[in-house]
């Protein structure tokens with residue numbers, strides 16, 4: 001990353017289940033030039049998921065206590081469970097000039113877009129990872145094999161609802177190969193990092 005001081009950018013990524021978002025995230029995280037915001041959730045860990053690194057896995061009670069404390073920048077119920085982004089971690093990173101990636105659903109994205117928090121408004125870049133059509137998702141979810149047929153049906157219904165929101169995002173990245181998805185996302189990151197409004201230096205001084 002450049003050493004020129006600048007404001008941190010909040011890269012918000014949404015995609016319907018099965019669009020390839022985890023693969024994209026893993027590809028992006030090969031370069032550690034941003035912080036990934038670990039969300040809180042009440043859903044059970046999937047095999048291989050690690051508490052504190054994939055999610056902070058919380059009980060419903062603990063999650064609701066954090067809602068009451070105002071600890072979340074946004075939260076939503078997705079597929080019957082709570083998911084939320086911790087405010088303090090995101091703001092601390094942005095203030096330190098570190099870019100942050102958050103992977104959240106369309107309801108959470110709408111909540112962040114509606115914020116009147118000036119730092120978040122200035123930092124926000126939202127990107128929707130978009131499959132070409134719903135059949136691509138059906139195939140991927142079936143192959144993943146981590147959900148029951150009922151859960152797949154629920155996720156597909158939710159995916160259709162989520163895909164209707166794609167025009168609310170500044171960027172739409174149409175899914176292709178994993179390499180191409182990473183390259184597309186990286187191109188957006190690179191351009192956003194060059195915005196003059198984010199750079200905090202005076203080349204003439």
Ligand code: 5GP
Nearest residue numbers: 039040075076078083084085103104105108
């Ligand atoms: P999964 O259970 O497959 O990990 O995630 C389900 C959905 O919840 C995904 O669309 C994911 O983007 C969303 N999600 C994950 N973390 C958050 C969060 O902190 N807030 C919101 N609103 N959605 C989240």
